Amino acid sequence: MKALIPALLLAIVSVGTVFAKGGPAINEKCPVDGTTVRIIYRVFTDAGTVAFCCVDCMETYKANPSRYTVTPKPPGK
Numbered sequence: 001m002k003a004l005i006p007a008l009l010l011a012i013v014s015v016g017t018v019f020a021k022g023g024p025a026i027n028e029k030c031p032v033d034g035t036t037v038r039i040i041y042r043v044f045t046d047a048g049t050v051a052f053c054c055v056d057c058m059e060t061y062k063a064n065p066s067r068y069t070v071t072p073k074p075p076g077k
């Protein structure tokens with residue numbers, strides 16, 4: 001069973017982790033550059049799932065999360 005853990009970690013890090021749980025993204029615009037997000041690029045934060053437009057933005061955000069403001073999408077839309 002130990003061999004399963006590295007495999008899981010790899011899956012979490014991978015961009016291909018589309019089906020991991022964590023709920024829908026709280027934002028619809030990339031906090032790094034304002035582009036419409038794609039849910040495959042996301043980070044789980046205390047505030048919820050934050051999505052990004054591309055892997056570069058995701059890595060940029062992860063390197064310094066406090067630098068970016070995540071704008072939650074408007075309710076009921």
Ligand SMILES: [Zn+2]
Pocket residue numbers: 030031032033034035052053054057
């Ligand atoms: Zn972006």
